[in-house]
Amino acid sequence: MEWYYKRTSWLGLDGEEKQLIYKLVNFRMKEGKKTRVRAIFHETLHKLARTDRDAIKLISEALENVKPICEVAKVRIVGNIYDVPRVVARDKQQNLVVHWILDAAKKRRTKYSSRLEECLSAKIMDAYRKRGIARKKREVLYALASTNRSYAHFRWW
Structure with a gap:
């Protein structure tokens, strides 16, 4: 199974897609059990391959649909704390979206007590269709940034 992951992870993928796959695997890894997480990711790819699209491209587009562009940061000015909107760096965008997708899959797993592969593929399909928890x-983050846009002049970094 590991040879399949190595072969498919390098064929026809650009740098950003490779980075997203590595982050999906490494963020889910617990106690150094990377082979177990790779097996889960492999099963997720098989579930997503049942659709008409390429599974890796589908994952990439799904994560692109959920990626945040702006966020809010707490800034203290003369004793008051303001939520100041700011632009998110590309690496942090990827980290946030991977964490949101994995957390949503974990919540679905505890709620419906099904396998993680099924939950992860369902959450990726939800993200591809532009719906779901992630x-x-x-949208909540964008709403918060929009309501606090009057404090954008406090952003000096």
Whole structure:
């Protein structure tokens, strides 16, 4: 199984897609059990391959649909704390979206007590269709940044 992961992870992928796959695997890894997480990711790819699209491209587009562009940071000015909107760096965008997708899959797993592969593929398909918990987190973050845009002049970094 590991040879399949190595072969498919390098064929026809650009640097950003490779980085997203590595982050999906490494963020889920617990106690150094990377082979177990790779097996889960492999099964997720098989579930997503049942659609008409390429599974890796589908994952990439799904994560692109959920990626946040802006966030809020707490800034203290003369004793008051303001939520100041700011632009998110590309690496942090990827980290946030991977964490949101994995957390949503974990919540679905505890709620419905099904396998992680099924939950992860369902959450990736939800993100591809622009719905689900991860997309809702992004919309809440955008709403918060929009309501606090009057404090944008406090952003000096």
